[in-house]
Amino acid sequence: MSMKDLTPTRRQLLSAIGTSAGSVAAMQAMVALGHAAESQFTGPPTLSGARKGETVLVLGAGLAGLVAAYELTKAGYKVQVLEFQGRPGGRNWSLRGGDTYTEVGGAVQKVQFQPGNYLNPGPWRIPHHHKTLLHYCREFGVALEPFIQMNHNSYVHQTDAFDGKPMRYKEVATDFKGHVAELLSKAINVGSLDDKVSGEDKERLLEAMRAWGALDKDMAYASSLKVSGQRGYDRAPGGGVEGAPTPSQISSLSDVLDSKVWNQMGFFFNYVMQTTMFQPVGGMDMIGKAFARHVDHLITYNAKVVQIDQSATGVAVTYQDTASGATATAKADWCVCCIPATILGQIPMQVNDAMKASLKAVNYSASVKTGLEFKRRFWEEDESIYGGHSFTNQPISLISYPNYHYFKSGPAVLLGSNAGGLGGSLLAGMEPAARLEAILAQGEIIHPQYRQEFMNGVSVAWARVPWNMGGNSRWSDDARKQHYQNMVAMDGRIVLAGEHASYIGGWMEGALTSSIDAITRLHQRAQEA
Amino acid sequence: MTIQTISRHVLAAALLVVGTSVPALAAGPGFKLPVAQTGEEIYVQACQSCHQPGGKGGSGAGSYPALAHNPKLGAAAYPITTILRGRAAMPWFAGTLSAEQIASLVTYLRTHFGNDYPAPVTAEDVKKLSVNLPTSGGE
Numbered sequence: 001m002s003m004k005d006l007t008p009t010r011r012q013l014l015s016a017i018g019t020s021a022g023s024v025a026a027m028q029a030m031v032a033l034g035h036a037a038e039s040q041f042t043g044p045p046t047l048s049g050a051r052k053g054e055t056v057l058v059l060g061a062g063l064a065g066l067v068a069a070y071e072l073t074k075a076g077y078k079v080q081v082l083e084f085q086g087r088p089g090g091r092n093w094s095l096r097g098g099d100t101y102t103e104v105g106g107a108v109q110k111v112q113f114q115p116g117n118y119l120n121p122g123p124w125r126i127p128h129h130h131k132t133l134l135h136y137c138r139e140f141g142v143a144l145e146p147f148i149q150m151n152h153n154s155y156v157h158q159t160d161a162f163d164g165k166p167m168r169y170k171e172v173a174t175d176f177k178g179h180v181a182e183l184l185s186k187a188i189n190v191g192s193l194d195d196k197v198s199g200e201d202k203e204r205l206l207e208a209m210r211a212w213g214a215l216d217k218d219m220a221y222a223s224s225l226k227v228s229g230q231r232g233y234d235r236a237p238g239g240g241v242e243g244a245p246t247p248s249q250i251s252s253l254s255d256v257l258d259s260k261v262w263n264q265m266g267f268f269f270n271y272v273m274q275t276t277m278f279q280p281v282g283g284m285d286m287i288g289k290a291f292a293r294h295v296d297h298l299i300t301y302n303a304k305v306v307q308i309d310q311s312a313t314g315v316a317v318t319y320q321d322t323a324s325g326a327t328a329t330a331k332a333d334w335c336v337c338c339i340p341a342t343i344l345g346q347i348p349m350q351v352n353d354a355m356k357a358s359l360k361a362v363n364y365s366a367s368v369k370t371g372l373e374f375k376r377r378f379w380e381e382d383e384s385i386y387g388g389h390s391f392t393n394q395p396i397s398l399i400s401y402p403n404y405h406y407f408k409s410g411p412a413v414l415l416g417s418n419a420g421g422l423g424g425s426l427l428a429g430m431e432p433a434a435r436l437e438a439i440l441a442q443g444e445i446i447h448p449q450y451r452q453e454f455m456n457g458v459s460v461a462w463a464r465v466p467w468n469m470g471g472n473s474r475w476s477d478d479a480r481k482q483h484y485q486n487m488v489a490m491d492g493r494i495v496l497a498g499e500h501a502s503y504i505g506g507w508m509e510g511a512l513t514s515s516i517d518a519i520t521r522l523h524q525r526a527q528e529a
Numbered sequence: 530m531t532i533q534t535i536s537r538h539v540l541a542a543a544l545l546v547v548g549t550s551v552p553a554l555a556a557g558p559g560f561k562l563p564v565a566q567t568g569e570e571i572y573v574q575a576c577q578s579c580h581q582p583g584g585k586g587g588s589g590a591g592s593y594p595a596l597a598h599n600p601k602l603g604a605a606a607y608p609i610t611t612i613l614r615g616r617a618a619m620p621w622f623a624g625t626l627s628a629e630q631i632a633s634l635v636t637y638l639r640t641h642f643g644n645d646y647p648a649p650v651t652a653e654d655v656k657k658l659s660v661n662l663p664t665s666g667g668e
Contacts, residue, residue: 362618363621395560422562467590
């Protein structure tokens with residue numbers, strides 16, 4: 001037996017700890033070994049032994065409500081779900097050809113996309129560390145494919161940089177890096193940093209700047225074949241007689257600063273934006289639909305909750321059928337309330353004042369997402385852009401290219417806006433036709449093919465989504481400090497859940513982790529009752 | 530398409546979205562959001578998406594309050610505080626709108642949509658209520 005056989009691998013060690021001492025110990029061990037600190041997820045809840053006949057009412061069939069219904073049913077509870085819409089999933093949503101969408105204000109949009117094309121108006125990308133969501137995708141067999149987050153060949157556009165001409169990310173990012181490296185090495189060489197950097201580190205830093213910035217032998221950032229190896233060539237390398245490449249010309253530091261490319265470089269460093277990211281094959285709503293395959297029979301659709309009462313022995317929720325207007329009351333022993341705070345804050349609910357105040361303390365931000373269908377994939381065919389985003393300082397904020405059906409002929413849908421802030425609310429305040437026109441006018445600055453190739457489009461302004469009336473939660477630091485624990489604390493027989501009741505606001509992972517925590521505490525209390 | 534036609538087009542788009550005065554355009558082609566000056570421009574940029582054209586409010590599973598004929602605008606501190614700090618689902622605009630912009634906006638709201646509170650609101654009024662404004666965490 002060799003030493004290799006005697007020394008357990010990390011995996012074997014973790015597996016042994018996991019088997020002998022449970023998942024919490026395995027989790028702690030993994031953290032100690034420098035793994036897994038990126039997620040609090042330690043596995044799905046393992047609730048069991050609900051009292052016979054004990055009932056739970058779940059309000060809202062978004063992801064928080066769906067996971068609650070699924071796991072509580074497994075634990076032995078009798079579950080009923082009330083949902084305002086006629087479909088499961090909540091913000092986990094895709095729009096396809098034939099769908100009709102009516103926004104607050106009454107404007108109706110009929111989606112005209114060709115079969116197979118879709119828009120994910122809500123969540124549209126899944127980080128590799130959102131392990132709860134990935135767990136359920138795995139469990140339900142939801143097929144995932146890569147979501148291209150970073151594309152060196154997409155554009156960076158600023159109306160007041162490069163005369164408003166969109167630049168390829170690889171060009172401006174390489175130039176920014178090169179100029180910064182040259183400046184830092186100059187500062188080192190003239191001794192400006194002597195009090196900060198020691199002799200040996202100086203040498204290493206210079207070495208780093210030379211390599212990182214693609215600097216020449218004189219530590220200058222200059223047009224060369226070496227630099228073109230990063231930012232691209234004037235004539236790209238080829239074969240045969242004319243195979244030799246020619247270098248491209250770098251941009252000046254001042255021009256590169258105008259582009260503000262550090263915003264994109266920083267964006268890609270964000271924890272939640274880092275590769276690898278995923279999307280479900282066929283549309284984000286595949287996840288909600290997968291949950292619904294297990295719990296659809298428990299859901300009452302088109303049910304608008306109008307009042308939530310509780311007593312020492314149970315909950316009573318009054319709801320209205322949105323089609324007939326008829327009211328009914330559902331009763332249960334417990335309630336998991338997953339209605340977004342925008343709506344729940346307006347529903348009379350018998351809970352303590354602190355919980356009520358928490359619903360008024362969390363704000364929401366709202367973006368405008370637009371799906372534009374074009375006759376052909378000109379971004380691929382003409383510009384070699386396959387997935388990823390082009391960024392702009394125009395209100396649309398970005399154009400994002402589809403991560404599926406590459407190279408296919410025929411119509412394709414791209415994301416024509418993900419507009420937030422004042423630019424987003426300006427677009428959201430317009431009627432859909434005017435909104436679409438503004439979005440096309442901004443997009444054609446980046447892709448002049450827009451008008452020629454455009455077929456149809458649909459926009460979703462989250463401020464105007466009737467069943468959510470806002471996009472996703474946004475806590476101020478002060479509100480979080482004062483109200484968050486009051487929101488998540490169980491009050492009698494009612495517990496709240498949703499992305500707003502998490503520190504992962506605006507992400508599906510937040511909805512799921514919030515709900516799993518809520519039902520775990522509910523189950524505990526039910527066992528003690 | 531020439532640069533001139535692009536510029537004309539962008540100008541048209543800018544006019545279309547703002548609907549009122551001609552904003553100063555950025556140097557390069559493209560539509561850079563103008564800094565709204567008048568109360569009406571600010572309303573169109575920041576408020577109309579929820580409170581709807583004419584301040585008539587909106588409804589879905591819940592409702593957006595109407596600003597038209599709204600007696601809560603009688604005391605200027607109420608709308609100023611609401612805009613600075615947010616209220617319920619409404620986001621805060623501290624850090625997004627300046628004190629001057631908020632003053633213009635509140636003055637506009639108090640004198641339009643059937644509201645008749647003619648006393649103008651000043652940036653000073655807004656600044657007096659601007660202590661411990663909300664800040665956002667890492668999200």
